[in-house]
Amino acid sequence: MISANNVNIMSDHDYCQNNNKLLKEDILSENHDILAKVRQISDTTNQQLPQSPSQHIQVETVNDLETDLDGVWQTVPSNKRSRLNENNQQCKKPRQLVTTETENRYDALSETNDMEEADISDRQEVKPPPIFIPDISNIKKMITSIESVISKDDYTYKLLNENKVKVCPLSISSYRTLIHKLTELKVTFHTFQLKQDRAFRVVLKNMHYSTDINDIKMSIEEQGFRVRNITNIREFKTKSPLSMFFVDLEPAQYNKEIYNVQYLLNAKIMFEPPRKRSEVVQCKKCQQYGHTKAYCWYPFRCVKCGKNHDTVLH
Numbered sequence: 001m002i003s004a005n006n007v008n009i010m011s012d013h014d015y016c017q018n019n020n021k022l023l024k025e026d027i028l029s030e031n032h033d034i035l036a037k038v039r040q041i042s043d044t045t046n047q048q049l050p051q052s053p054s055q056h057i058q059v060e061t062v063n064d065l066e067t068d069l070d071g072v073w074q075t076v077p078s079n080k081r082s083r084l085n086e087n088n089q090q091c092k093k094p095r096q097l098v099t100t101e102t103e104n105r106y107d108a109l110s111e112t113n114d115m116e117e118a119d120i121s122d123r124q125e126v127k128p129p130p131i132f133i134p135d136i137s138n139i140k141k142m143i144t145s146i147e148s149v150i151s152k153d154d155y156t157y158k159l160l161n162e163n164k165v166k167v168c169p170l171s172i173s174s175y176r177t178l179i180h181k182l183t184e185l186k187v188t189f190h191t192f193q194l195k196q197d198r199a200f201r202v203v204l205k206n207m208h209y210s211t212d213i214n215d216i217k218m219s220i221e222e223q224g225f226r227v228r229n230i231t232n233i234r235e236f237k238t239k240s241p242l243s244m245f246f247v248d249l250e251p252a253q254y255n256k257e258i259y260n261v262q263y264l265l266n267a268k269i270m271f272e273p274p275r276k277r278s279e280v281v282q283c284k285k286c287q288q289y290g291h292t293k294a295y296c297w298y299p300f301r302c303v304k305c306g307k308n309h310d311t312v313l314h
């Protein structure tokens, strides 16, 4: 139990840390498609704008679509530094839903605590991460937008401070649908990597830094693990290579078994969980804390001049 909990904590941490470029590219290309489609749709609707007053209602619908596309339920993003406390907030299924789905007959006797709730929903399906949307000016329109693509029963939301809303989709598919919709509406928001896509990161120690990464990869895979990525760890200040490597394994139940591996390529080695970083991650795109660039749909914020562009443009 204890070790399982530790692993959970570590992978939650990975939530923010893990910069899965592949997924980002995936999402970006999908976004691109959506944007193209949206443009197409608004082009055609503009062409079909009715001229006669008898079709007035239709005109309103078109206007609604257009204003919706501008994201009228959100004020212009302020790029305010976000509070840190939203960092590890997990989405929980509403208690009602959990009890109906699991038919827990003892519900009246025992108050379900957070851990139990998490266990139950983990068994059903991996929870999607929450979506954080800042600067909400019209909650009713936000809800209408959400419920135009997913069902009322498929999400909950929580109002955080400074009119920021945390939307919790209750299934992976509603999460993906909602991300598409928000992107289509050009809403500013951030989210985290899907737990099921997250790599399992371990530290390989006592392997000489000059060892070929492909050889390390092959020897780990010979043990039955699937390696996503291996990177050499460098000394923080001098940048000189250390005889340690980050090894990212593809998600799998048996990944913890890697801690039992003692030899790779004849070398006596050790696998350890990565040390939890104490500092909070900062987004390299919008400069806010608590999420990474790959899951950020805020505008760029330049650290040199504060304007909405990438700092590297200087």
Ligand SMILES: [Zn+2]
Pocket (backbone or CB within 6 Å): 190, 283, 284, 285, 286, 287, 288, 291, 292, 293, 296, 297, 298
């Ligand atoms: Zn960001």
Ligand SMILES: [Zn+2]
Pocket (backbone or CB within 6 Å): 302, 303, 304, 305, 306, 307, 309, 310, 311, 314
């Ligand atoms: Zn600048």
